[in-house]
Amino acid sequence: MSFLAEPNDANFKGNVHGGKVMKWIDEIGYALSVQYSGKYCVTKFVDDIEFLKPINIGDLVKLDAEIIKVGNSSLRIKVLVSSTNLIEKSSKKNCECYIVFVAIDEKGNKTKIQE
């Protein structure tokens, strides 16, 4: 996922709000888990989230996600968030975390990732 950090993403200090970054992490985790499993998935657990450097408004934000473990009903995903100042052409790593998604059926119960 790649997009510009917009003014309405800002916190009171003028950088991107931490809650926005968590929302983006959740969205890329959701997209990857649904694409992989072919099933609806929900967030179960977020682990080891670390905000390393602030994201500046106007920077190009990039999220990379990788499945690192496939369980019976769960997927463990590593997410890296980085940003690039397009004028200075300098990039930095802003955040990383692990997030677990669980595939659920129509009744909301966990279901197998691979039938």
Ligand SMILES: CC(C)(COP(=O)(O)OP(=O)(O)OC[C@H]1O[C@@H](n2cnc3c(N)ncnc32)[C@H](O)[C@@H]1OP(=O)(O)O)[C@@H](O)C(=O)NCCC(=O)NCCS
């Ligand atoms: C997702 C849900 C259906 C799971 O039901 P459950 O019967 O409690 O599931 P379990 O405790 O057996 O865990 C399901 C899977 O998650 C894994 N898991 C549970 N807690 C975990 C944790 N803290 N860390 C890592 N994995 C975890 C389990 O190991 C299991 O994986 P596996 O089936 O691949 O072996 C239920 O917890 C739920 O509905 N949660 C709310 C989800 C939600 O509202 N999310 C936010 C909005 S999307």
